[in-house]
Amino acid sequence: MTRTPWWRDAVVYEVYVRSFADSDGDGEGDLQGIRSRLGYLRDLGVDALWLTPFYPSPLADGGYDVADYRDVDPRFGTLGDFDALVADAHAHGLRLIVDIVPNHTSDRHRWFREAVAAPPGSPARDRYIFRSGRPGEGPGEEDPPNDWPSAFGGPAWTRLPDGEWYLHLYAAEQPDLNWRNPWVRHEFEDILRFWLDRGVDGFRIDVAAGLVKDDAFGDLAGRDARTANGPLSSRPEVHEIYRSWRRVLDGYDGRMAIGEVWTDGPDDLALYLRPDELHQVFQFDLQLAPWSAPAFQDVVTSAMKAVAPTGAAPTWVLSSHDSIRHVTRYEQPEGVPGLELARARAALLLLLSLPGSAYLYQGEELGLPEVTDLPDKARQDPIFHRSDGGQPGRDGCRVPLPWSGKTEPFGFTAEGVLPWLPMPARWASLTVEAQEGDPSSTLAFYRAALALRRRLVPDLPDDLEWLDSPATAVFFKRGPLTCALNCGENPVRLPPGRPLLTSIPPYGDLLPGNAAAWLASP
Template structure:
């Protein structure tokens, strides 16, 4: 039998480093805090953890503004702490993936500081996207080089004192690299080797489709703000970069891998990133965006599997992440039935884990944490909030630190008496790991049970699936001996054939209640 690489069917747990566990009492999570909680991830039953950026950074965008790609920010620890984390994770049987941020750096990066100190047109500026402005409508007025918008609000260009403008598709503190410059290519190849040599098992590539821009810099002229295969994203030159990165990964033993954060306009474009000599996986986000709907789920799953089928790659599934509203809160809309998001969240997990491919979990979903929607304005730190003057709430609500124990803030996240970097709700005492670990009906207990059962079944499940006939409000599908049934409606429906293995809520005899999922076996 051909050995399947670990990542094809792995369950990967995203650790938002700043919000996972604080070991030194500064109110922010850190690498030693992660080390101290690896037992939680082992007992949960995941295969790997993915760390969001922990590199030296001013944290203008939660660490996705990197000032030094080869060091740990002092708030998060040291390189020695990182090496110890890798060793401990591997000792727990866990792989470790780290984020890499190649589209842009921090404006504190030495290269950008050098660029600012140099005059317009100088070689030091050519590692970034500096351009001249355009005449405005009034005399003496100057407009940005293009009408491109920042994803975080406002224009994607900022003017420096000497009159040049630099491009930033995100915050102004995140200048975009010029990937046509050989220094940039060489630097990131060396950065990959630096972390591979320290034992990382893979990389999650931030803004993977955005590295190259159209050299003619055309205006959008009112077209879609986010042209995924337009002048700002999806340029064909990016594929040469990932071919080289794949060669580097293949030099190392142990199935080192890369997964790209890739948004595209269609399946054909997505498949380009998954050619045999490029990335191993790409994130498929549609399930993360889908409403609680049988039709939506069927459409999303069908499209996702179809998109990767020509490449031979495995699909990836995500319900929540550090960039999106937590799914238990999303599933409460538009209804307001108390607790419905938690009920649907359990059912969605069974669907997620039954699908072929790999599943990416986001920290706190195993506790059923909701989106924190009532953060005080002065506490918010997401640049989306600040750049839109509060018109868009941003992502702080899904980044609130994890509650581990106790009955009041900081709930074991930090030492007692330390205020965490984002405030934690008063009502989370029942949602801590400590409280849920001893409750067999808790979300944590359910995640542990589902993940353990998936691991036992995994070797017997084929990589393909088939849809079964089902009522309009439900989706039924089969993978070998496993059948998954999800009832998105409110009324009970008859179960498909099979012996129940696990259900998200108790069955009514041979009926599957509304907002419930079940795993059944035909053996």
């Protein structure tokens, strides 16, 4: 009998390191802070943690501008702290996944400093993507090599004093690496081994589809930058990289990689999941779906169809450090107070009942909403600054977690210390401490759902059967489990089965609006 890989049906909890727990009172989360809260995560019922980047970084983009891939930023701790965290996580029965950022480095990375100091055409510059500009409209003017845009606004090229331009698909402080250079490929294989040897259980790969660019460097001319086999995404050569990474991972027992893959269709997504490439890719369908029964059924059907030919399992997510928290996404203008939280709890039961793995984002178990009223002076996301405040950016979902107490910093850091992002006073009722003894709290609901899922998973098949349901609802059966989700405002009759867990107590055999239920299949 083949043993099921641990990641296939795991529940993974994303830890935004800077905002999880602060052990040294500097207002920023750190590795020792995470260690101090491992018991909380074990009791929550998750299987693994995913840590956002903790490497040395100037934090031009929240740590996704890495200045050294083989060390820990002093603000977060030391390599010794990391080793202790791995050991303690494993002792608590938790796996540990770390972020790897291979598309770009920080402009403070030694490699880029060497490239800037070296002449055009040198081996040091070939580690990155440098090109000559194009003639501009006026005499002596020069335009970027092409029209490629930065995802954070503005052009994707910055000119050096010597006249060459370097590519950065994100902030100017994040120059893109040249993955056509064998040196870069070998270096990252060694970086993977560095962390695997320290005991990490897997990697989340940032911008996984974007490593290789079209070497013709033609203009986009209005095309979608994410088009498969387009100039910027899902080039055929990227799969060679992941085949070599898979060989590295296969040299260690029970290790995995999950890719952040944004692409334009299921066929391209499936290529990353071939047996000799990545173990998982994020499927963002639920995160992007509106609160709608037909929309949920459509995205679940298409997502499962996309991975079916590969033999891999789907990977589901509702919120992350890059998206508006789903509690806030589910709000209705002029809606009933608490409606968004009711929907979020119902969505959790949908998420956890689907085949495959589920990724949770820190704080969703507390029902935390997006912080939409951060003062401009507090915002740090480059999206906000590069858009001159036109876009709020992602700081609103990165506000530190509230652990205890009645006022800021709510136990996140030392009393009297201001956290790196301000915490709203209205979170006093949402702290872990406030929810701990309340059986009706969101935290209690998450714990109950995760515990029940863990008991059920061994008997659940990899597919599901859609059942007849009212227009506002979706019902499906997955072996011994039936899931019912009512996205409408009015009650609907539950399908047959014995209720196991409901997000809102039913009225007899009626499921309230904006609610979900798990039932033992008849």
